[in-house]
Amino acid sequence: MRIHWQNERLGVVEGDITRFDGDAIVNAANATLLGGGGVDGAIHRAAGPALREACRQLRQRAWPEGLPVGQVALTPGFALPADWVIHTVGPVYARGEDRAGLLADCYRRALAMAAERDFRRLAFPAISTGVYGYPAEAAARIVADVMREALPRLPRLEVTLVFYAAADAETFLQHAEIDGVR
Numbered sequence: 032m033r034i035h036w037q038n039e040r041l042g043v044v045e046g047d048i049t050r051f052d053g054d055a056i057v058n059a060a061n062a063t064l065l066g067g068g069g070v071d072g073a074i075h076r077a078a079g080p081a082l083r084e085a086c087r088q089l090r091q092r093a094w095p096e097g098l099p100v101g102q103v104a105l106t107p108g109f110a111l112p113a114d115w116v117i118h119t120v121g122p123v124y125a126r127g128e129d130r131a132g133l134l135a136d137c138y139r140r141a142l143a144m145a146a147e148r149d150f151r152r153l154a155f156p157a158i159s160t161g162v163y164g165y166p167a168e169a170a171a172r173i174v175a176d177v178m179r180e181a182l183p184r185l186p187r188l189e190v191t192l193v194f195y196a197a198a199d200a201e202t203f204l205q206h207a208e209i210d211g212v213r
């Protein structure tokens with residue numbers, strides 16, 4: 032993974048999140064938890080069929096109606112290098128409605144779950160910015176705001192934001208006002 036920017040607490044890298052070797056990666060799942068395209072599909076392929084089975088059981092036991100937008104659910108990482116996967120469902124972008132709070136909830140709740148479990152190294156993909164259509168620039172500002180607010184209170188956690196393409200990492204850095212995070 033190529034590092035575009037980092038300090039002690041936060042890194043912005045380009046690469047494949049399924050290769051992240053830390054305590055947990057966040058999955059931009061869909062409400063069914065049964066796998067989909069994009070980063071979700073990549074995570075399921077790399078984790079192996081046991082992840083689908085764990086997600087199926089989660090659905091049955093905890094989320095029979097599906098995982099609501101902005102909520103998080105935890106499974107092991109199975110064949111992934113990361114030990115755990117925090118699944119979250121980002122909002123679908125809508126022009127006429129401000130869903131920034133829901134996107135922020137995904138990041139905040141994943142951070143809270145990581146802290147609760149005493150995870151030290153956590154990676155996020157750019158939730159909602161693929162098929163769900165959230166503009167990368169707006170998402171960048173939301174993510175930076177959450178990190179700026181949450182990281183000072185989570186001193187043991189190191190967060191890596193993983194972008195699939197170099198251009199996406201650079202777009203994030205241009206719009207995130209990352210100086211405030213330092």
Ligand code: ADP
Nearest residue numbers: 047048059069070073158159160161162163195
């Ligand atoms: P969503 O449905 O939440 O929009 P997507 O998976 O369609 O989720 O896209 C979210 C982001 O994840 C996009 O920026 C996409 O380029 C990126 N992405 C896709 N595959 C990977 C991967 N293997 N590692 C990291 N990011 C990925």
